[in-house]
Amino acid sequence: MASMFLYLLSLLLFPLFSSAQTHRNVTLGTSLSTNDKNPYWASPSGEFSFGFYPIKDVFVLAIWYEKIAVESIIWTANGGNTVESGSKIELTSDGVLSLSTRNGTQIWKAESMDSIGVTSAAMLDTGNFVLSSDESAIKWASFDIPTDTIVPTQILNPLGKLSARLTQNDYSQGRFELILQGDGNLVLYQKARPMGDNYDGYWDTATTNGSQLIFNQSGYIYLSLGSGNTNRSSLTPTTQVSPREFYHRATLDFDGAFRHYTYPKKFTGGRWRQSWSVSEYVPSNICTAFGGSALGSGVCGFNSYCKLDDNQRPQCNCPPRYTYIDSNNTFNGCKQDFLQQICGTSDGFELREIPSIDWRTSDYGRFTSVTEDWCRETCLDDCFCAVAIIREGTCWLKKFPLSNGKTDPTDKGKALIKVGKSQLVLNNRNNSCKKDRDNLILPGSILLGSSMLFNLLLISVICLANCGFRHKKQHKMRQDPPSISGMNLRSFTYKELEEATDKFKEKLGKGAFSTVYKGILELNPQSLVAVKRLESVVEGVEKEFRAEMSAIGRTNHKNLVQLLGFCDEGAHRLLVYEFMKNGSLASFLFGDSKPDWYQRIQIAFGIARGIVYLHEECSSQIIHCDIKPQNILLDDSFNVKISDFGLAKLLMSDQSRCTTDIRGTRGYVAPEWFKRMAITAKVDVYSFGIMLLEIICCRKNVERESWDENYEILSDWAYDCYVENKLHLLVENDEQAKNDGKMLERDLNLKLELETVGFEIALELLLVIEKLVYHLVNALELEK
Known part of the structure; x- marks a missing residue:
C-alpha cells in the first residue's frame, strides 16, 4: 500500500525530476566582464550561453543559442538596454546576481523574493538560467520572467507576458505585449509609449478558461484550457518538426506578430535552409489586425x-x-x-x-x-x-x-x-511662418506658464480633497478595532455581515457545523467574500476557537485561503474569507469532464506547499486534520487555497504531537485516530495521500453505487491494481498520465516492493516527498 502511494507520488513528481539539472557552473564571487575573452557562462551541452552579447561596440546581458549566428537571443536583462565596455555581471558573495557599469554602479539585479541561501548559479540545457541553493531549490529563474521569447519546456502562467523589443536590433521594450490574462484569455496588445499603458487588444484566443501557455518538449505551443486531456487551443500546426533535429523558439516580434520559429541543427540541404523558418504565426495578417476603434499608431507608426x-x-x-x-x-x-x-x-x-x-x-x-x-x-x-x-x-x-x-x-x-x-x-510658407512663430514665442510662453500653474493648483486641490476623503474613510475603519490582540483582521458586527450577505441569501456550501454564504463588503462593493456562519457554539471550546482563529489570522501564504475578518457578537460566530470563484477541488475533479493532467499536477503541488507551510513555517505548527477535496478551493486562475480550519489543532513550538478526540472526514482519517495514538503532522500527510489518488484518478475515494464492489474504495482498488501490476487502469482514459507513467518507469526504474516497506516507514517517506514538493516545485523546470 505504502509503496503504491510512493509510486503515484513519484508519478506526479516525474515532470519535475525529469527536467532537473544539478549543474552548478557558477559559484559565489564569480563574475564576467565584457573585456573577458569569453564573456559568458555556457550550459553543459553548449547549446545555450548567458553573458554579454556584443551589438556593434556595446553589449546586452542576455541568453542566446550558442550555436546559431543570427537572431539567437532568447532573453535579455536590464530591460534590454545595452551596456558599455567594461561592465560586469557578478554572483556576489551574498547570492545576488548584479550587473554594474565599469565604474561600479549597479544598474540591474535579479529580483529574487528570497536571495538568502543562494549558493550557485547555472545555465541549464533548457535555456533557463537559475540561482539555486545547496538543496537545489531554485530562488530565481529567467524562465519566470521572459522577455520576448519562450522556448521548449517553458510555460507562461496567468498574468505572465511577453514584451516585444523596440526594433530588430534594439532589445529595449517596444510597442506590443502578449498577456495571458487572469480571465483565461490570451491577448495581444499595442502599448502606449512612453507610459506603457495597453490599448485595445488586436488579437486573442477568445477563451475564458486558459490556464497556461505551454511550449512543450515536443515543440508544440498550446493554451491549456484547464479541463480535459485534449481541451486546448493550439498555436502550432499539427505537423511539427522534432526538437531533436531543430532548434525552436516562439517570439513576439517587434512588428507585433507572435511567431514560432525553427532552425535545423544539422544542415543537410533539401528544403530546410540554414536559417530560422516560420512554422506558424498570429495574427494571420498583422496589417489588418487592428480594428476600427483601435488607438495607437498601428504596426507602422503614424502617417504610414x-x-x-x-x-x-x-x-x-x-x-x-x-x-x-x-x-x-x-x-x-x-x-x-x-x-x-x-x-x-x-x-x-x-x-x-x-x-x-x-x-x-x-x-x-x-x-x-x-x-x-x-x-x-x-x-x-x-x-x-x-x-x-x-x-x-x-x-x-x-x-x-x-x-x-x-x-x-x-x-x-x-x-x-x-x-x-x-x-x-513650402519655402515661402516656411519664411512667413517662422516670423509668425517668433512673434508668438513670448506671449505664448507666458500663457502656457500660467495655464500650467493653474493646472498644478487644480491638481493639488483635488489631491488634498482626495487625501482628506481617504483619511476620513480610514478613520471610520479604525473605529472598529479587532477584539483579538495582534491580529490583522477586521471585526464585523452581525448586522454588517447580514447586510453583506443579503440576509444570508446565497448559500455556497454547508458543513457539519457551519454554512458558507456569498457576500459583498459594504466598504468595497467590488469585493466579493465568503461568510462562514457557525450554526452552534459550544461554550467549552470558545477559548480554543478564538486561539485557533488568532493563529490562522496571522498566517500568510498563497496556498491558504485568506481570513479577512470575523464576528464575535453574543451567540454569533462568523468568519469572513476571500471569495474563491472556481469553487472546490471536489467540483473540479468530479465533474462531467476530466481536468487536464498537468493542471492536476500543479494543484497537487499547491496543496503540498500549503501543508508544508502549516506544518513547518508557522510560529505555531498547525495540523489541519481535515484535508479533503471539499476543503481545497480554487481561485480565478485555479490556484490552490486550503480552507476550513474548523478542526485544526495548534501545537506550540516545543511540541511535535498531541492527543485529541478523533477529527476529520471518513475516508481521509489516518489510522492513528482509531488507535488513540498521539497525533502528529502525519495525519495530514495521510489525508494528502488519499487525495492524491483522487487527483490522479478523478474519482471519489468512496463510490457506494459502483458496479463492482472491488471498485468502491479507491485506495483498496488502487492497491489491488498495484499488486496485479495494473496501475495503468487508474488512468485508463488519461493519455497524458499514461505517458508520464511509462517515462517514469523507464527513466527512474522505480521498483518498490510492498513487503520491504512498512507502513510507518511509508508515512515518513510520504512526509519527505511532501517536503520535496515544496523545495522542488520552485527549483526544477517543468517538462511540459
Whole structure:
C-alpha cells in the first residue's frame, strides 16, 4: 500500500525530476566582464550561453543559442538596454546576481523574493538560467520572467507576458505585449509609449478558461484550457518538426506578430535552409489586425501604411510627399515634407491617388451618396482633412495624424492624399511662418506658464480633497478595532455581515457545523467574500476557537485561503474569507469532464506547499486534520487555497504531537485516530495521500453505487491494481498520465516492493516527498 502511494507520488513528481539539472557552473564571487575573452557562462551541452552579447561596440546581458549566428537571443536583462565596455555581471558573495557599469554602479539585479541561501548559479540545457541553493531549490529563474521569447519546456502562467523589443536590433521594450490574462484569455496588445499603458487588444484566443501557455518538449505551443486531456487551443500546426533535429523558439516580434520559429541543427540541404523558418504565426495578417476603434499608431507608426511582403511580413510605406521620420527604422512612422493647410485657404494643395489603402481609425467625417468630385472638393476646402477615402459613393474624411494604415487588395476604394503643390510654396510658407512663430514665442510662453500653474493648483486641490476623503474613510475603519490582540483582521458586527450577505441569501456550501454564504463588503462593493456562519457554539471550546482563529489570522501564504475578518457578537460566530470563484477541488475533479493532467499536477503541488507551510513555517505548527477535496478551493486562475480550519489543532513550538478526540472526514482519517495514538503532522500527510489518488484518478475515494464492489474504495482498488501490476487502469482514459507513467518507469526504474516497506516507514517517506514538493516545485523546470 505504502509503496503504491510512493509510486503515484513519484508519478506526479516525474515532470519535475525529469527536467532537473544539478549543474552548478557558477559559484559565489564569480563574475564576467565584457573585456573577458569569453564573456559568458555556457550550459553543459553548449547549446545555450548567458553573458554579454556584443551589438556593434556595446553589449546586452542576455541568453542566446550558442550555436546559431543570427537572431539567437532568447532573453535579455536590464530591460534590454545595452551596456558599455567594461561592465560586469557578478554572483556576489551574498547570492545576488548584479550587473554594474565599469565604474561600479549597479544598474540591474535579479529580483529574487528570497536571495538568502543562494549558493550557485547555472545555465541549464533548457535555456533557463537559475540561482539555486545547496538543496537545489531554485530562488530565481529567467524562465519566470521572459522577455520576448519562450522556448521548449517553458510555460507562461496567468498574468505572465511577453514584451516585444523596440526594433530588430534594439532589445529595449517596444510597442506590443502578449498577456495571458487572469480571465483565461490570451491577448495581444499595442502599448502606449512612453507610459506603457495597453490599448485595445488586436488579437486573442477568445477563451475564458486558459490556464497556461505551454511550449512543450515536443515543440508544440498550446493554451491549456484547464479541463480535459485534449481541451486546448493550439498555436502550432499539427505537423511539427522534432526538437531533436531543430532548434525552436516562439517570439513576439517587434512588428507585433507572435511567431514560432525553427532552425535545423544539422544542415543537410533539401528544403530546410540554414536559417530560422516560420512554422506558424498570429495574427494571420498583422496589417489588418487592428480594428476600427483601435488607438495607437498601428504596426507602422503614424502617417504610414502597412503592406505584407512575399514572406507575410509587414512593410511600412509613406504616402506621396511624406518621408520616414527615421530612415533606419521604417516602423517609426512618416512626416510631411510640406506645411499643413491654413484654415480659410485652399490654394497650393492637390490630391494624389492611391488605390486600396485606408486608415480606418482616423475618420472624423462620413458622407453617403456623393460623387468623387464632391469628395475631392470637400477635402481640399477643409483644413482638417489630411486624406479622403472614396468608396462606392461614400466619402470618408481622415484627420491628421493618420493611424493604422494598411493596404487591402480587396478594397475597391481609393485614398486621396492632400499634399502641397510645390516646394516653392513650402519655402515661402516656411519664411512667413517662422516670423509668425517668433512673434508668438513670448506671449505664448507666458500663457502656457500660467495655464500650467493653474493646472498644478487644480491638481493639488483635488489631491488634498482626495487625501482628506481617504483619511476620513480610514478613520471610520479604525473605529472598529479587532477584539483579538495582534491580529490583522477586521471585526464585523452581525448586522454588517447580514447586510453583506443579503440576509444570508446565497448559500455556497454547508458543513457539519457551519454554512458558507456569498457576500459583498459594504466598504468595497467590488469585493466579493465568503461568510462562514457557525450554526452552534459550544461554550467549552470558545477559548480554543478564538486561539485557533488568532493563529490562522496571522498566517500568510498563497496556498491558504485568506481570513479577512470575523464576528464575535453574543451567540454569533462568523468568519469572513476571500471569495474563491472556481469553487472546490471536489467540483473540479468530479465533474462531467476530466481536468487536464498537468493542471492536476500543479494543484497537487499547491496543496503540498500549503501543508508544508502549516506544518513547518508557522510560529505555531498547525495540523489541519481535515484535508479533503471539499476543503481545497480554487481561485480565478485555479490556484490552490486550503480552507476550513474548523478542526485544526495548534501545537506550540516545543511540541511535535498531541492527543485529541478523533477529527476529520471518513475516508481521509489516518489510522492513528482509531488507535488513540498521539497525533502528529502525519495525519495530514495521510489525508494528502488519499487525495492524491483522487487527483490522479478523478474519482471519489468512496463510490457506494459502483458496479463492482472491488471498485468502491479507491485506495483498496488502487492497491489491488498495484499488486496485479495494473496501475495503468487508474488512468485508463488519461493519455497524458499514461505517458508520464511509462517515462517514469523507464527513466527512474522505480521498483518498490510492498513487503520491504512498512507502513510507518511509508508515512515518513510520504512526509519527505511532501517536503520535496515544496523545495522542488520552485527549483526544477517543468517538462511540459
